[in-house]
Each structure stands twice: as structure tokens, then as C-alpha cells.
Amino acid sequence: MANLRQFVGVHASAVAAYTLTVALFGFALTRSAGFGSTHNVSGLLTTTTLLALPALGQTLVVLTGGIDLSVPWIVSAGGVAMANYTASSELPGWLVAVTVVLGGGLIGLLSGIGVTVFAIPSIVMTLAVGGLVQGFVLSMQLSGGANARTAPAGLIRLVDTGFGPFPVITAMLLVGATLVGLALHRSRFGVRLYATGTNETVARLAGVRVQRVRAIVYVASGMASALAGILILGYARQAYLDMGNPYLFTSIAAVALGGVSLLGGSGTYWGTLGGAALITVLTTILPMFHVGIAQMQIAYGAIILAGVAMGRVGEHLGASPQSRTPTAEGASHG
């Protein structure tokens, strides 16, 4: 009984996210036949993929009980660096892309070291690292010429290629998601990661190298965000300074909608994917009702709050006990 309740508590919002996505898609079809066109479906899938990548990093960090506010700047840095370096160097595009992704990983490592070795709160650490990256992006933007902002032709081709309405990059994302799923649910690393997020002290006493696990997730987040920046460059054709800005709120909203507990320790990447798909469909449909970006952002706020509330309900239904932070204690024991 407890297991069933736990399953419902953890997966209900993920199931709801997928169901709502399909329902909203069907609803949009009744309003406009063009919504089901190859072109539109391909656009929806591409946009979902572009959101799913930064949301992947956010998911891993949130699972360990942290949060990554450097995501938007690493996305921008990935896009701007890719455009600059392919324009200014003779290296093949794929090599530049690999370098940029590894660079994202290095930025993530910096956050990871701050959070683990120096015990800096993740929110302060990632915000400050975001500031460092912002300075770097600005300097590249200032030094690069006008041509340095355009996407390389090969990258545009990659993002545009698809089997009918199904983009290649979405197929690659699904392969990646399967690997992430295996790592989270079928490997020792996954067990350690969930243990760390559930209760760090217990995990440490059980022999988990908590610090190493926590550092790794920031590296993964940096790499995923940099890769997202590269692909967004291909999709938007142009790199610009604040191309990553929308991904701060949307990556966290996707995580919350997908049923990943914002307290850490429970949830899946498949859930986040559902959340990303739902956000994408919503963003596409709402203009039909003359709902703009401002209202969408208000909705994201409500979604994050609802995600937190659902996490608390799940907790009461008997899901895994959450690690209590001193900050949470400040309120709950008053």
C-alpha cells in the first residue's frame, strides 16, 4: 500500500504532464488544422528538445537537493562561443562543439567545487558563477565582429534535419534520456544520487561519497546547458547575449511540472521531459488566446509553487522522507 501511494505521489505529476500535453495538442488541432502539420509538429519537438537539455541539468542538480541558477548564462555562453569560435578558427565544427560542451562542464565543475569543498549554498554559488559567465559572454560579444554571431551552416543543417516531422536532435535526446534513465535507475551512481538528495547525512554514513556525487551533477548541468546553447544557435540562426534568459524559469518549471521534488531525492528525468513538452505546447497555444509572455511567466510562477505544494503532499502520502535543511527548520519548527 505504501509503495502504491509512493508511486502515485512521485509519478502522478509526470503522468499528468504527458496527459495534459496530448490533450492540449488535440484541443489545438480542433482550433487550427495547421497545428498538426509536419512543419509545426517538427517545430514543437525541436523546441521541446531545446528546453529538455537545460532541464536535464536542472533535474540532476535538483535531485541532489540543490538548484542551478547559472543555467541561462551557460546556455548563452554555449551559443555565443560556438558562433564566435567557428567563425574565427579553422577547426571543424564538431570539434568546436565538443570543446564548448567541455567548457560548460568546466564551469559546472567550478560550481561543484564551491558547493562541496567550500560548502557555499548552491544558490549563491551558481548565481556568482552565472555572473562570471555573464562577463565572459559580454566580452566575447564585444570582441566578435558582426559575422561572428551567425550559426555555422553545418549546425543549421543538423537542427533542421528530420524523419518527416521527427527531428534528428529529438531522436538523439531520446537516446540520451534513455541513457540518463539507466544511469539514474539501474546504476550504482543513481542509487547514490537519490540517497544524497533524500538525506545527505544518512547517505554519507552509508558510505556514499556525497561530495563527489554533488560535484558531478553540476558538471553534467554545465555540459547540458552548453550543448543546449549550441543547438539553440542552430535553431535561431543567430547568437545573442540573452539567448539563455528564458531557460532560468522554464527549466525549473519543467522540473516542477514533471514531478521532481524541489526538495531533492525523488523524481525522474522522464517526468521532466513531460514537463518540457507541456510547457512547449502551452507556450505555442496561449498566443491563440491572446495570452502573452507576461501571463506565461506568471503561470510559470504558479507552476513552480504548485510543484512545491505537490512535493509536500507527496511527502505526506508517505513518499521518501526529505532531508531537512536548517532553512526549512527555521519555519517548520516555530
Place this chain on the structure above:
Amino acid sequence: MSTERMTGAASTSAGRHIEGTAVTRIPNLPTWTLFGGLIVIDVALQPGLLSLVQVGYFVQGAFTIILVAAAQTFAIMVRGLDLSVAGTMALGNVLAASWLSSAGLGHIWSVPVILLIGAAIGGFNGLLIAYASVQPVMATLASWTAVGGFALLVMPVPGGVVPPGFTAMFTTELLGIPVSFLWLGGLILLWRLLYRSRLGLQLRAVGGDDRRAALNGVPVRNIVLMAYTLSGLLAAAAGLYLAATTSGGDATIGYAYLLPSIAAVVVGGTALSGGKGGIGLTVAGAFVLSVLADIITALAFAPNVAIVASSALLLVVVGMRQFAERRKGHRSWQT
């Protein structure tokens, strides 16, 4: 639990005395040393700064960060964090730019209304955190997102105007003294009054150790609620002030002030683990950041260098503090 934390909760006059001397004054030393050193460098680079008018302009420019960091100080004092200052500040900013110029609310009456809206947003955060036990970071992230959306709704593109008379309230001189000194003096005076009041003591007690505070009869939830309400009020004031001094509104302005708000508090010396410090220290921290930015401009570096420098300073200071706290065996603040 160390003995230092207990003194935070001890509501005797002796306990207050210890707080005032041993805990808050000594950590001032590195902050003021850093501040003094930076000022010497800045004045050496541009000797023209040494005039009352120039210092007045400097304070006027720094006051936005001072206000938003003062807002952040209240949340950090009760061992939380307020990300929504970015949203509330943006909302205050665009409301000021669109209401003050229109006759709808009778100009100046929109000022208290905007401050009340800020307090209400902060109060909402406080209710979530104190009474619904939502993590501060999550509660204020959600309200930041939503309030930022409302700001965009009010003013989709930067614009608006502020009456010159309102701008003058913050930019002129009074009897030869730049009016920015008076605003700064007023803020510090209000903080000193609060610090010495019962509420101030209770704030420090809750931040120091909420369980002990509760055992001593402090209404912990109400104090947390009050801290976030004051944070919202000051964040809205920061937006209002920015609208007055820049004579316009921008719904996306808040994000740029989130990092400085936390950096000023931390560099000033208020502990992330709560209970210690206050707005006096935060003012010093905000000045350090402002002087640093001024030096970087004087050296003709690009503006992005200032962002990098303040981020790096935040990381170095917070890293050293956390490291030192951990070696002392304190319980550290974690998200």
C-alpha cells in the same frame, strides 16, 4: 550547537551587550579595511572624487543596491534568502514609472501604494515560508517568477516617465548637502532603531537559533513573516528609487540586482547562517561593490569586468567565511 548561538537567543540585556560588541563589531574589521583600501585606490585614480558633490553622486548611485541589499538582509538574517527581491523591485520600478506620471492615483499617493504592494508580496512569501513551511528559495523563486510576469504586464517595453519634482527629491541638495546623504542617514537611523527594539532582538534570536527563540517565547513564525514583509517593502522601495533617479521603468531590471543584493550582504559580513549582522554592514558591503565598479570604470575596463569582479569578490568572501565557519564547527547554511 555552539555557545555563541545561545547568546543570540538570550534575551537579557547582557546578551544584547555581547551581541553588540563581540559578534557584530569584530567582523566589521575586514569589511571596513577592504572598503578603506578600495577608496584609497579609487581616490588615487580620480582625485576629483574628493568633493561633497561627487560623494553625493556616488551615494546616490549606490543607494539602489543599498536598498535592495537591505531587503535581502532581512531574509538572510532569519536564515533564508529572498530571490523575489528581483521581481518586486522590477514591479515597483514599472509601477512608479507608469503611475507617478498619470493623474490616476494623484501622483504621490502611488508611492505608499507601491510600497504596500511590495510589503504584500513579501508577506505572501513570509506566509508560505513561516506557515506553510515552504523552503525560502522555492517560495521566493515562485513569487519572483510570477511578480516578474506582472511587471512585464504593466510595462512590456522599457519606458514611462517620472515627474521632475519626484526625481528632485532624491537628486538635489539641501543647504549645500546632497540629499542622498539624508536618505542614507535616514535608512541607517531606522535600522538602528529597529535593531535596538524588541523586534530587532527577536529577529536576531530567530536567526541565531529558532528553537531556542521559541522556547524563550519568541513568536518565531510571526518574526519570519515580518522579516519577509520588510524585505518586500524595501525591494519595492529600491524599484521606486531607481525609477526616480533614472526617470523611467524597465520590467527586466530586477535580475541585474539579484547578484549584487546577495553579494552586498555577504561582503558586508552578515552571516548566511543567520542571526548576525544587519543593514549597517550591508551598506558597507554595497559601498565596497560600488567603489569596485567605480575603480573598474576609472581604469577604462568594459562594464562586464565589473560584473566579473563583484562575482569573484562574492565567491572569495563567501568561500572564506563558509570555510572558517566550518572549521569553527558551526552548522552551515545549505540549500
